[in-house]
Amino acid sequence: MTDTNAITQAVQNLYNVYPFPPEPLTDGAPPGYNWRWCVPAAHHFALGWVPHAWGELNILDAGCGTGVGTDYLAHLNPTAQVTGIDLSPAALGIAQERVARSGVAHRVTLQQLSLTDVPQLSQQYQYINCVGVLHHLPDPKAGLRALAGVLAPGGLMHIFVYALWGRWEIRRMQKAIACLQPPGDYPAGVAMGRRLFAHLPADNRLVRRERERWALDNIQDATFADMYVHPQEIDYTVQTLFELIADSGLAFLGFSNPRYWRLERLLAPLPELLQTAQGLPQQQQYELMEALDPELSHFELFLGRQPLAHFDGSEATLVQQATPVRSPCLMGWPGRSLLDYDYQAVDLTPVEQELLARCEGDLRVNEVLAQVPSATLEQVQDLQKRQLIWLKR
Ligand SMILES: C[S@@+](CC[C@H](N)C(=O)[O-])C[C@H]1O[C@@H](n2cnc3c(N)ncnc32)[C@H](O)[C@@H]1O
Structure with a gap:
């Protein structure tokens, strides 16, 4: 067996013993909302517009595990066909039961397949979700290249990979467990690991970090195992992340947790430095944030396959011709106080409320503005920037 095969086998064994994520199975649609699994929401976020009609929508959940993401992808994209692939038969079995109980099994196909073998699916996908998987491959670059090869032109991909610096304590504990317990016997x-955490001094840095940051997640053994006894993990820095992306030939379309990356989050009290930082090339701005915030433990981001049409919403005549539609990701509508797509509180002005009420998808922006004379084009553009409305074109 080659090293690569041995690693893949070990990863498969881990997830057969501890299928992930260990979320309970429930009947009916999954609770809550994650806009990253709603393809139009992701498209609008990444490119600034949505098409009038989607046509065929094929979604791939690459490394779907027990199917939590797969289930949301099917429910939040009600016309889509969703394919989930994974190495672990145990995880796939749970995923199958999950989508059956939630009522979407007829639109979901689950298959045991390695991510690097996706060309065997003989299908192109308009959207690929690959969360928490690439960093467990022996060769993540090969994995991402394989996924890029089945992404349709103009298609989008959402990926999540581990970040190096915020996992420092995790990596130390992984090492300690591996020294004391021969690898392979995951339980x-x-x-x-649990014994060490229970008996190391309470002020030990690894213990403190586990208690303060991860313990709630790690109540279940499956999550603990995923974190501390994983046989394969490659962590990224901003620099190596961008090398991974460059190798794939895909375009970087932004982090899907943009508030984290706002320079103001850390530099607002230092306006001069903030201005200097804002003048840096984009990747260097991210490297600065990475340097200043050692809590960074993952990257989540959108990639896209060319040709990609960006619409920044600043061109007045183009905006006027677009059709505004209220984002379905708002909680609390109709009302003045909402939660936006990212669960952030929003207080609408009366004019904004009136505008949103008219964004039903049947009028163009100039027609909406004619109906709300007190509103301006700038207010529409602002609503679009805040993802409260989408522009269809
Ligand atoms: C941490 S879990 C993530 C599951 C799911 N994506 C989520 O976010 O909840 C990683 C999953 O990737 C799968 N996996 C790891 N390497 C893989 C590969 N080469 N091909 C397909 N699946 C793989 C594992 O079996 C496991 O179910």
Whole structure:
């Protein structure tokens, strides 16, 4: 067996013993909302517009695990066909039961397949979700290249990979467990890790970090195992992340947690430095944030395959011709106080409320403005920037 095969086998074994994520199965649609799994919301966020009609929508959930994301992808995209692939038969079995109980099994196909073998699916996908998987491959670059090869032109991909610096304590504990407990017996590794955490000094840095940041997530052994006894993990810095992206030939379309990356989050009290930072090339701005915030433990981002049409919403005549539609990701509408797509509180002005009420998808922006004479084009553009409305073109 080659090293690559041995790694893949070990990863498969881990997820057969501890299928991930260990979310309970429920009947009916999954609770809550994650806009990253709603293809029009992701498209609008990444490119600034949505098409009038989607046509065929094929979605791939690459490394779907027990199907939590797959289930949301099917429910939030009610016309889509969703394919989930994974190495682990145990995880796939749970995923199958999940989508059956939630009522979307007829639009979901689950298959045991390695991510690097996706060309075997003989299908192109308009959207690929690959969360928490690439960093467990022996060769993540090969994995991302394979996914890029089945992404349709103009298609989008959402990926999540681990970041190096915020996982420092995790990596130390992984090492300690591996020293004390021969790898491969995952339940024994979990028991060893729990024992160490229980008996190391309370002020030990690894113990403190586990208690303050991860313990709630790690109540279940499956999550603990995923974190501390994983046989394969490659962590990224901003620099190596951008090398991974460049190798794939895909375009970087932005982090899907943009508030985290706002320079103002850390530099607002230092306006001169903020201005200097804002003048840096984009990747260097991210490297600065990475340097200043050692909590960074993952990257989540959108990629796209050319040709990609960006619409920044600043061109007045183009905006006037677009059709505004209220984002379906708003909680609390109709009303003045909402939660936006990212669960952030929004207080609408009366004019904004009136504008939103008219964004039903049957009028163009100039027609909406004619109906709300007190509103301006700038207010429409602002609503679009805040993802409260989408522009269809
Ligand atoms: C941490 S879990 C993530 C599951 C799911 N994407 C989520 O976010 O909840 C990683 C999953 O990737 C799968 N996986 C790892 N390497 C893989 C590969 N080469 N091909 C397909 N699946 C793989 C594992 O079996 C596991 O189910």
